[in-house]
Amino acid sequence: MKILLANDTATKSHIGCQAVSDAHARLLGRAGHRVTCRLFVNALRGFARGSFAETVGTLERQEALMAQLDAADALVVNGEGTLHHGNGIPWLALLALAQQRGKATLLVNALYQEMSVGTDVLARLDAFFVRDPLSAAYVKGLGIGCREAPDSIVAARFSESPRITFDGGLVVTDWVKKRDGDVGAAMTALMADPSSEAPP
Numbered sequence: 001m002k003i004l005l006a007n008d009t010a011t012k013s014h015i016g017c018q019a020v021s022d023a024h025a026r027l028l029g030r031a032g033h034r035v036t037c038r039l040f041v042n043a044l045r046g047f048a049r050g051s052f053a054e055t056v057g058t059l060e061r062q063e064a065l066m067a068q069l070d071a072a073d074a075l076v077v078n079g080e081g082t083l084h085h086g087n088g089i090p091w092l093a094l095l096a097l098a099q100q101r102g103k104a105t106l107l108v109n110a111l112y113q114e115m116s117v118g119t120d121v122l123a124r125l126d127a128f129f130v131r132d133p134l135s136a137a138y139v140k141g142l143g144i145g146c147r148e149a150p151d152s153i154v155a156a157r158f159s160e161s162p163r164i165t166f167d168g169g170l171v172v173t174d175w176v177k178k179r180d181g182d183v184g185a186a187m188t189a190l191m192a193d194p195s196s197e198a199p200p
Helices: 015-030 052-060 063-070 090-099 119-121 133-141 177-192
Strands: 001-010 034-040 074-078 104-110 125-131
Touching: 001 015, 001 090, 001 177, 015 034, 015 104, 052 063, 052 090, 063 090, 074 090, 074 177, 090 104, 090 119, 125 133
Parallel strands: 001 034, 001 074, 074 104, 104 125
Antiparallel strands: none
């Protein structure tokens, strides 16, 4: 099958995001499918418009996006950290459009909690994999079937040897930008002066 892989995290510099992207391509390839198009993590940012139906309509008017969808046999959406507390609505809307067009639809690696729309879309998925017990309980409480599976990162290929050398200095990977007032401030101070002690 030709796969449109959506919410692909390959463009993020975070090693976990890149590993998940690698894992999805690897798992799909191993199953005999081919990823022919990718929509990266922010591709649908700003497309949530009013009601769920309005968001579906907004996406449907995106001709290039619909051409990508029409060229695929299946839509696979990475639900990693996206579909919770009312976030990620455009990805659900894209799944709805794929279902309307007769495409196979899969939601994988999902954290799914506190969503007020899209239950009918979930009920029509060809496969639905969540990655944590809270999401599984929430989805099953909606009367929707799903399977719980480990985070897709477990299928990524990691190198046995490092590509960089470490001289014993300070290494900072990342932090949540929304929390720049606390964690971000502490990490920024630590990078500026590695000899300082991080606050508790």
